[in-house]
Amino acid sequence: xxxxxxxxxxxxxxxxxxxxxxxxxxxxxxxxxxxxxxxxxxxxxxxxxxxxxxxxxxxxxxxxxxxxxxxxxxxxxxxxxxxxxxxxxxxxxxxxxxxxxxxxxxxxxxxxxxxxxxxxxxxxxxxxxxxxxxxxxxxxxxxxxxxxxxxxxxxxxxxxxxxxxxxxxxxxxxxxxxxxxxxxxxxxxxxxxxxxxxxxxxxxxxxxxxxxxxxxxxxxxxxxxxxxxxxxxxxxxxxxxxxxxxxxxxxxxxxxxxxxxxxxxxxxxxxxxxxxxxxxxxxxxxxxxxxxxxxxxxxxxxxxxxxxxxxxxxxxxxxxxxxxxxxxxxxxxxxxxxxxxxxxxxxxxxxxxxxxxxxxxxxxxxxxxxxxxxxxxxxxxxxxxxxxxxxxxxxxxxxxxxxxxxxxxxxxxxxxxxxxxxxxxxxxxxxxxxxxxxxxxxxxxxxxxxxxxxxxxxxxxxxxxxxxx
Amino acid sequence: xxxxxxxxxxxxxxxxxxxxxxxxxxxxxxxxxxxxxxxxxxxxxxxxxxx
Numbered sequence: 001x002x003x004x005x006x007x008x009x010x011x012x013x014x015x016x017x018x019x020x021x022x023x024x025x026x027x028x029x030x031x032x033x034x035x036x037x038x039x040x041x042x043x044x045x046x047x048x049x050x051x052x053x054x055x056x057x058x059x060x061x062x063x064x065x066x067x068x069x070x071x072x073x074x075x076x077x078x079x080x081x082x083x084x085x086x087x088x089x090x091x092x093x094x095x096x097x098x099x100x101x102x103x104x105x106x107x108x109x110x111x112x113x114x115x116x117x118x119x120x121x122x123x124x125x126x127x128x129x130x131x132x133x134x135x136x137x138x139x140x141x142x143x144x145x146x147x148x149x150x151x152x153x154x155x156x157x158x159x160x161x162x163x164x165x166x167x168x169x170x171x172x173x174x175x176x177x178x179x180x181x182x183x184x185x186x187x188x189x190x191x192x193x194x195x196x197x198x199x200x201x202x203x204x205x206x207x208x209x210x211x212x213x214x215x216x217x218x219x220x221x222x223x224x225x226x227x228x229x230x231x232x233x234x235x236x237x238x239x240x241x242x243x244x245x246x247x248x249x250x251x252x253x254x255x256x257x258x259x260x261x262x263x264x265x266x267x268x269x270x271x272x273x274x275x276x277x278x279x280x281x282x283x284x285x286x287x288x289x290x291x292x293x294x295x296x297x298x299x300x301x302x303x304x305x306x307x308x309x310x311x312x313x314x315x316x317x318x319x320x321x322x323x324x325x326x327x328x329x330x331x332x333x334x335x336x337x338x339x340x341x342x343x344x345x346x347x348x349x350x351x352x353x354x355x356x357x358x359x360x361x362x363x364x365x366x367x368x369x370x371x372x373x374x375x376x377x378x379x380x381x382x383x384x385x386x387x388x389x390x391x392x393x394x395x396x397x398x399x400x401x402x403x404x405x406x407x408x409x410x411x412x413x414x415x416x417x418x419x420x421x422x423x424x425x426x427x428x429x430x431x432x433x434x435x436x437x438x439x440x441x442x443x444x445x446x447x448x449x450x451x452x453x454x455x456x457x458x459x460x461x462x463x464x465x466x467x468x469x
Numbered sequence: 470x471x472x473x474x475x476x477x478x479x480x481x482x483x484x485x486x487x488x489x490x491x492x493x494x495x496x497x498x499x500x501x502x503x504x505x506x507x508x509x510x511x512x513x514x515x516x517x518x519x520x
Contacts, residue, residue, distance in 0.1 A: 313477035360492060361481055363492030364486050366492065367490055368490055
């Protein structure tokens with residue numbers, strides 16, 4: 001096997017080699033660091049590399065494994081974390097100039113969990129400034145510059161977990177941690193041809209993570225497959241007394257075993273007919289094939305429709321008002337003017353003007369929406385739809401025009417805290433990936449993973465990788 | 470930007486609400502979901518995990 005292939009192996013394969021001592025965590029980490037040092041800057045993928053920490057963790061992992069203390073499938077596995085997660089003593093810039101020198105003296109809970117299972121942090125992934133909390137119009141709205149898509153470096157990876165997407169697609173780490181308030185895990189997964197899990201709201205602690213819109217922010221993995229996502233998710237999920245928004249202790253943890261029978265409970269799938277108003281013809285062709293696969297391996301799949309209402313408006317006002325509160329100090333101090341995108345510089349002032357009455361009315365509509373979605377999930381276990389109706393856009397695209405199409409599923413999924421798994425479902429003639437998303441009821445992350453795993457059992461799109469030079 | 474925000478506010482203000490539609494905790498349905506089957510804890514179990 002070539003070293004190149006090693007970078008794209010699923011976690012399960014790498015773990016097997018590490019556990020049987022055929023692969024040294026130190027050598028693996030050094031190889032990844034070398035690759036990240038060489039290719040990371042070409043893609044604007046990393047905010048910071050952490051070679052000293054990584055090698056220290058790798059040496060400790062190697063020593064433990066040599067002494068027979070194997071911690072599990074993430075032991076010795078290199079990963080990257082979005083640069084809004086606190087890592088003790090390492091810069092955490094939130095992708096934004098005003099926070100370029102910010103250093104925390106503690107680890108985010110997600111980082112703690114991953115350290116505990118022996119994963120190796122090789123760096124912080126670049127991101128859109130403030131995770132897009134104050135809006136942005138261009139891919140370049142990041143302290144690290146526009147993240148370039150490994151499938152075509154003239155294209156974007158999508159945001160705001162833009163570096164996380166580039167890192168996984170280019171094989172610069174075995175997996176990466178991203179976050180989503182609205183679209184920031186699903187979109188980079190689709191644009192980069194990788195798998196990404198947006199967990200149920202409250203399933204993963206956000207202690208130590210930058211807050212954008214606290215009632216919608218979620219943390220999840222981007223990886224090579226649904227199986228890999230599940231392995232990472234099982235390590236980071238769980239109640240956290242330091243984050244009161246996490247679900248209760250008996251519902252937080254996620255126990256995953258790949259040997260669980262995928263057919264143990266036949267899933268009832270609903271193919272959404274109104275997730276997107278217009279689908280790019282190149283993507284539509286791939287989706288037609290994906291739909292055939294879905295219907296073949298999930299017999300009984302029926303058409304389904306999202307409820308209609310002003311749900312995108314509700315998601316927008318929720319995000320805007322909460323982000324204005326999250327970044328109040330930045331806005332009031334005037335330092336918001338240091339952000340790179342003109343939209344981000346002024347949006348906060350406007351968002352502060354929304355009234356509490358309108359915000360609360362939006363939350364009432366959100367309550368109604370949650371009931372409507374509960375009714376849909378009485379009929380279906382999983383809803384399926386294109387992750388996005390387009391493929392990766394050129395780096396210089398004005399996102400206000402090219403990515404401003406209606407996204408009711410994104411709004412509904414994030415307002416209701418629904419888990420979603422995006423998996424690659426084909427490549428266009430220009431060799432750009434398209435994604436398919438599986439959305440389940442809140443708390444039922446397993447069904448989204450089960451559907452994604454089944455799809456990937458019968459397709460090989462997730463095994464493809466770009467030629468990165 | 471204000472002009473762009475106004476139609477969204479109009480739609481939110483005109484959406485019909487009943488007296489009982491006041492906002493609850495954000496994800497109330499999640500913590501109330503008692504009626505769904507629970508998940509298996511280990512490999513070989515017969516039903517998928519729920520939580």
